[in-house]
Amino acid sequence: MEGDADGEVLFVDRPISFLGDLDVERGFLTDYGCVRGKLLVFPGSSGSTVGPYVIYSLAKKSQAPAAMLVKSPDTLVITGCVLSNIPMCIVSDWLRLSDFLRECVKGRCFGRLLSGEGVFIVE
Amino acid sequence: MYLNNVEERMIRGEFGAAKALALKVIVKVGEALGAQELVEVKHAHISGISYLNIGDPGLELIEDIVKSGGVVEVFTSANPYVVISDYLGSKHSDQVIGKQLRLVNLLNRVGVKFYTCVPYEVRPPKLGEHLAWAESNAVLYANTVLGALSNKEGGPLALLAAIAGRTYKSGVHIPSNRKPRVLINAVDVDEAELGFLGLMMGELVGERIPYISGLRFRNAYGLKSFLAALGTSSNTPMAVIEGVTPGYGELVAGVNYEEVFNLSYGDVRSYVKRFVGDIAAGRGLYLVGCPHLSRDELLLVLKTLSEEVIKGNITSDLSRRELWITTYEGFVSGDVLELANKLVKYNVKVLPNVCAVVSRLDLLKVDYVVTDSVKACSYIGRLCKIPVAVLPTRELIRMYLYGNLRTYL
Numbered sequence: 001m002e003g004d005a006d007g008e009v010l011f012v013d014r015p016i017s018f019l020g021d022l023d024v025e026r027g028f029l030t031d032y033g034c035v036r037g038k039l040l041v042f043p044g045s046s047g048s049t050v051g052p053y054v055i056y057s058l059a060k061k062s063q064a065p066a067a068m069l070v071k072s073p074d075t076l077v078i079t080g081c082v083l084s085n086i087p088m089c090i091v092s093d094w095l096r097l098s099d100f101l102r103e104c105v106k107g108r109c110f111g112r113l114l115s116g117e118g119v120f121i122v123e
Numbered sequence: 124m125y126l127n128n129v130e131e132r133m134i135r136g137e138f139g140a141a142k143a144l145a146l147k148v149i150v151k152v153g154e155a156l157g158a159q160e161l162v163e164v165k166h167a168h169i170s171g172i173s174y175l176n177i178g179d180p181g182l183e184l185i186e187d188i189v190k191s192g193g194v195v196e197v198f199t200s201a202n203p204y205v206v207i208s209d210y211l212g213s214k215h216s217d218q219v220i221g222k223q224l225r226l227v228n229l230l231n232r233v234g235v236k237f238y239t240c241v242p243y244e245v246r247p248p249k250l251g252e253h254l255a256w257a258e259s260n261a262v263l264y265a266n267t268v269l270g271a272l273s274n275k276e277g278g279p280l281a282l283l284a285a286i287a288g289r290t291y292k293s294g295v296h297i298p299s300n301r302k303p304r305v306l307i308n309a310v311d312v313d314e315a316e317l318g319f320l321g322l323m324m325g326e327l328v329g330e331r332i333p334y335i336s337g338l339r340f341r342n343a344y345g346l347k348s349f350l351a352a353l354g355t356s357s358n359t360p361m362a363v364i365e366g367v368t369p370g371y372g373e374l375v376a377g378v379n380y381e382e383v384f385n386l387s388y389g390d391v392r393s394y395v396k397r398f399v400g401d402i403a404a405g406r407g408l409y410l411v412g413c414p415h416l417s418r419d420e421l422l423l424v425l426k427t428l429s430e431e432v433i434k435g436n437i438t439s440d441l442s443r444r445e446l447w448i449t450t451y452e453g454f455v456s457g458d459v460l461e462l463a464n465k466l467v468k469y470n471v472k473v474l475p476n477v478c479a480v481v482s483r484l485d486l487l488k489v490d491y492v493v494t495d496s497v498k499a500c501s502y503i504g505r506l507c508k509i510p511v512a513v514l515p516t517r518e519l520i521r522m523y524l525y526g527n528l529r530t531y532l
Binding site for chain 2: 051054082
């Protein structure tokens with residue numbers, strides 16, 4: 001899903017189960033906090049096929065992330081993002097990005113996604 | 124991805140916003156899976172329509188699709204939904220029932236023709252027909268038994284494919300992807316064990332298409348139960364079965380198998396033993412019809428029940444048991460309806476359009492379940508956390524009527 005986005009990076013180091021992990025009303029991800037407006041970086045999703053509906057509902061309630069950067073998106077994440085107009089891209093070098101983010105999310109860090117150019121800049 | 128002229132116009136919005144959005148999602152998902160083009164489908168079958176599964180987020184999305192003018196482009200059916208009627212006086216809340224019915228009304232407006240998990244019993248697809256089906260037992264049956272072509276469409280994709288009339292061409296839509304990757308040399312088992320065998324094989328194959336050799340099916344019900352169980356424990360959209368799958372000889376020609384499994388009768392017996400357990404006492408639900416019964420299967424079950432009832436020696440107390448038989452509504456007419464009506468006083472309910480597995484039986488205060496379906500056993504055990512036992516249909520009926528609480532195995 002094309003699109004550019006700016007925002008704080010939220011790095012999640014495990015697969016997200018959209019049904020169960022996410023509180024749609026508050027845009028709250030268990031153990032990680034608020035996803036609203038964030039650049040959500042995660043390896044993939046797990047569990048229920050309800051995922052696309054949950055992503056859609058987040059967007060309708062203005063609680064959605066600004067973009068999703070995913071190591072290996074399944075059809076459910078892609079479906080959810082396209083339906084909800086959320087920019088989404090596949091991370092080509094997950095190891096490097098996750099190592100880097102693991103260090104820098106100890107404080108807050110901000111990023112910019114230019115999906116047309118395939119670029120993700122982290123400040 | 125290559126789009127033809129009609130598809131280009133559709134994605135640009137010339138046929139409305141709903142079709143544009145539906146096709147856009149299908150194209151994006153297809154591109155991510157490496158599909159080069161789309162394929163027109165003849166029949167779409169939607170899953171995931173239980174309000175208890177998809178909740179308000181699902182209702183909201185389907186509502187928005189209808190509002191944006193979404194109607195189906197091709198013949199479309201959908202899975203059964205939450206049981207609306209009561210179980211021994213316990214019902215789901217008015218809110219749940221109201222929202223479930225709202226979902227069904229929305230789907231009716233989109234153009235869904237009927238609600239069952241066995242669309243192949245109502246509109247059997249032709250050999251070589253492309254489908255966008257999302258119910259695992261139906262996908263396995265269509266590919267394996269009828270030689271139609273369908274991937275297992277996830278989430279709302281089958282609904283979107285119904286609206287666009289197309290899906291992405293990948294997976295088993297491509298003939299070369301229909302070749303088996305693993306070989307299973309099976310043994311002949313009793314009909315009661317077929318479901319367990321399906322579950323066991325599913326665990327062995329994972330996502331790979333198996334070639335299953337040496338397995339005999341005495342009737343269609345056995346084959347249906349076997350495939351339903353296979354689809355419960357695996358992700359494969361099809362199996363190639365010796366003597367069953369159209370053109371199986373060609374499909375297996377020249378295949379070098381990644382893995383070969385030689386099953387013995389002992390393997391099957393020890394697998395089945397894992398499921399042996401005591402059934403708790405209390406309020407029992409006896410369940411036949413997962414997957415939904417065909418008209419012939421339904422008639423046979425009702426006749427068997429009636430014969431037992433006519434013998435007249437039912438002395439056990441039925442007040443803490445119900446027997447549910449789930450099926451497609453079109454089969455409940457004539458002699459079927461007549462027999463069903465006579466059995467109502469024995470707490471036997473023929474329930475069209477609904478599914479016990481997606482109905483959160485724990486919320487209906489069911490204490491234990493007895494079913495003839497390994498698929499139902501597997502899901503109800505996980506989703507509702509209540510004890511479930513599996514019995515062959517005839518034994519289940521006798522246990523229901525005579526109240527003999529013992530496990531079969």
